[in-house]
Amino acid sequence: MMKIQFFDTTLRDGEQTPGVNFNTKEKVRIAQQLENWGIDAIEAGFPNSSIGDFEAVQAIAKALKKTTVVGLARCYKPDIDRAYEALSVAKFPQLHLFLATSDIHMEFKLKKTPEEVLAAIKEHVTYAKTKFEVVQFSPEDATRTRREFLLAAVQTAVDAGATIINVPDTVGYSNPTEYGAIFKYLIDNCQNIENVIFSPHCHDDLGMATANSLAAIENGARRVEGTINGIGERAGNTALEEVALALHVRKDFYQHETNIVLAETKRTSDLVSQLSGVSVPRNKAIIGANAYAHESGIHQDGVLKNPDTYEIITPSLVGVATNSLPLGKLSGRHAFTSRMEELGYQLSDEEMNLAFKKFKALADKKKQVTENDLHALIAGQSSEG
Ligand code: KIV
Ligand code: ZN
Numbered sequence: 509m510m511k512i513q514f515f516d517t518t519l520r521d522g523e524q525t526p527g528v529n530f531n532t533k534e535k536v537r538i539a540q541q542l543e544n545w546g547i548d549a550i551e552a553g554f555p556n557s558s559i560g561d562f563e564a565v566q567a568i569a570k571a572l573k574k575t576t577v578v579g580l581a582r583c584y585k586p587d588i589d590r591a592y593e594a595l596s597v598a599k600f601p602q603l604h605l606f607l608a609t610s611d612i613h614m615e616f617k618l619k620k621t622p623e624e625v626l627a628a629i630k631e632h633v634t635y636a637k638t639k640f641e642v643v644q645f646s647p648e649d650a651t652r653t654r655r656e657f658l659l660a661a662v663q664t665a666v667d668a669g670a671t672i673i674n675v676p677d678t679v680g681y682s683n684p685t686e687y688g689a690i691f692k693y694l695i696d697n698c699q700n701i702e703n704v705i706f707s708p709h710c711h712d713d714l715g716m717a718t719a720n721s722l723a724a725i726e727n728g729a730r731r732v733e734g735t736i737n738g739i740g741e742r743a744g745n746t747a748l749e750e751v752a753l754a755l756h757v758r759k760d761f762y763q764h765e766t767n768i769v770l771a772e773t774k775r776t777s778d779l780v781s782q783l784s785g786v787s788v789p790r791n792k793a794i795i796g797a798n799a800y801a802h803e804s805g806i807h808q809d810g811v812l813k814n815p816d817t818y819e820i821i822t823p824s825l826v827g828v829a830t831n832s833l834p835l836g837k838l839s840g841r842h843a844f845t846s847r848m849e850e851l852g853y854q855l856s857d858e859e860m861n862l863a864f865k866k867f868k869a870l871a872d873k874k875k876q877v878t879e880n881d882l883h884a885l886i887a888g889q890s891s892e893g
Contacts (some may be wrong), residue, residue: 522735549576556590569598583632610649633668644672680713688723707731774827805840
């Protein structure tokens, strides 16, 4: 089985979430937890963007002993120099160099011709290679780039020495069929890529970041970029925990392995949520509060008989203590009886029938019936008796 490398950019692209600002201590804490999670590479920041980012990248480079630490740089030599300085203490340093290649970015943002962009890629990848053994190049806005020009940009970067090609769906514009085809096109047509790794980097503007990343993997990508809880610019980035679980749960389909320690998933998500101040929606896949909660009577009955009926992920696999069967108006007798037993009540059939009727009447009026409600219900029933 082929191994898929995980590249986390929570501390760089994730920090671009409006309102999020990690201090150096928080960044080091997150980086250490990412290392516990088994991440292969951590993009620690953009060293030339601020003194704070420089110091955070340096501190992470010092703190991590097993994981590759990456710094971001534009095709601008002072960025490369500053990243080199910040990463000088890293055991495994890596540079992430990017330049936009779509017509709209080249014309309006960069004000450069396509020829100038190719020349800048060649010049800066070549320069970066004098300082870094491993250089990753990203043609920003790749999915809105004319295909032949994207190939020319990627070939230029590879010829100049880039060994990781990241293909950003910068504005979350692509879809799985198209994005997968872009990887196939680049891998089929690019020359001298025996030692080159291709990688997806997706944004979630149309809600397809995870699906797009998996499509890239199906089409030859061997590394995936994203963030924890999917935080990031606008609608965010690919949620890496989703990709990790998709690859694990559907190993039969994808046939790939990862270094991710799945049992650390919830702890990692909780830490990022706490330090970023961005709460995880209850219905979020893998790590949302409802991800292992079963409300309807039919589902609760199935789960009590065999959890596999409605659970494709055992909660403990990702570090969640247990599933839950919240009691509400759709809950059935099986879940109710089982909860009563858990609470220590031993009721006769007749008492249970009566209690269940009262519970259903109460549940019709409330969003959720709590343990206190159940105690009150039984207390009322005993006093009536
Ligand atoms: O989304 C993007 O294009 C980026 C690049 C810097 C890789 O984050
Ligand atoms: Zn991005």
